[in-house]
Amino acid sequence: MKMLAGWKRHVLMVALCAASACAYAEDQLAKVKKAGELVVGTEMQFAPFDFLENGQQSGFNKDLFAEIGKELGVKVRFIDLPWPSVLPGLEAGKFDMVGGPITVTKARMERYTYTLPVADATDAFLKRANDSSIKQSADVSGKIVGGGKGSAQLDQMKAYIATLPKPPEVREYIDNNQAYADLAAGRIVAVANSMTNIAYVAKQRPETFAVVQPPFGAKVYFAYCLRKDADSKPLADAFNAALLKVNKDGRLATLQKKWFGVAMDVPSTLPTPNY
Template sequence: MSFLRQFAFTAALGAALLFGPVATASAEDALARVKSSGELKVGTETAFAPFDFIDAGAHVGLNVDLFDEIGKEMGVKITWVALPWEGVLPGLEAGKFDMVAGPATITKARMARYRFLPPIGDATDALLKRKDDKSVEKPADIAGKTVGAGKASSQLAQLQAYVATLPGKVTIREYVGNNEAYADLAAGRIVAVANSLTNIAFVAKQRSDTFEVVQPAFGPKSYFGYIAPKDAEHASLTDAAQAAILKIKADGRLAALQKKWFGASFDTPDAVPEPNL
């Protein structure tokens, strides 16, 4: 459900105005409020497997399992608020929830406006294609063709930057949900979908008779992280969530969840790195 996802200032600010002003000042800080209510509200989309998706009517994925562990560490229950991705960051701006699962690709623009929790996955951008399509064997083969990516995502922004370097014009279709993009890919309406390597590897594994990942990835090395507001009111809450994630990582629970959802665990830095994007 983010890049990865590139934060567009004009779109997010405009949508934030529709939601209302950023929620900041209150009589108690965010951690005290969450502890008092016993509830941590988390915004996300539910079409970004294996992080967040709907399976047999249930919301499942690495985010669900990981936030369950975060909730245990913090002594609160997790309440999910699901929105299309383009509404998630404006929803955070409007105070509709306390943080964003997503996860979102860590970018310079986002770090300037939000605070990220420690990375929990690889967000490097790559291409998914139909397994029987021999016209796309490497990323540059999309020149002159039509490809898809998630609307308002970092993966879309990376794809736009990449195709600008190719000799033939590439038509890009923007999708509100990844499932729609994958359906168009399977139907032959587009030749590839750009998304994070972790996401498309999961899709290719689930539908190995239909899809495969184009090697190598075309995007710069990047990571996924959870987003929180960057203000004094939310600092204590974000500190507590960060401490929970680092504990979950240190005792092996994060690696176990990665193996469950990706088939393998992978290294991520404890601190948010300087983004390449």
């Protein structure tokens, strides 16, 4: 009887250990591999990264994630949300990672796990092409400017305009298209966004918009992000390994040229942001 009881305890311990090992193996990367799908939250109002063209997703993110998906051996599915809902959606576990992309900042590094950078995110102003009153960034002083609600670009603009003699009034927009529409209509004089984004907008509509040079923002980068927990780390590591490969073999530069008009040097390690 004692031998039988001992054998049962042994079997129970083996079963518990196996269950524990299985639970440990089910990190976010394991779940993605098991599902055969990487689910990415994004906002499809941020050309040239993510936008809708004839009702279909287009942009840099779609192409780059397709390459990452090939390296990971999974399909990629995007969920389109208003930007203020994207990061809360990540925290609530509604998707595996954010493909906004988002600016790398000190505050966000404390809260999220960033991937390696994919593009330059330095901030600048977009103005109307025929507005001769704004020749440099400081010329927005005392006027009305716009920015994306909940964005790092808005935060950086607010920090910059606070240094001006007469800080302008700020209007916050749920998506960038609304801001650009108000700019075109003359309801605001400039929109703050990443140089990558506004250069694309100005290129698409040169008769309407122009970029104010030089940029007002500090040197920062765009990256993607995941939840900051042990379960997400294996997925972040696998994503970064794939991204380094895509960068090294030239695929990243090819996509940058396609969507930004120029290839951008991005660091192979995550730099410490200035703000």
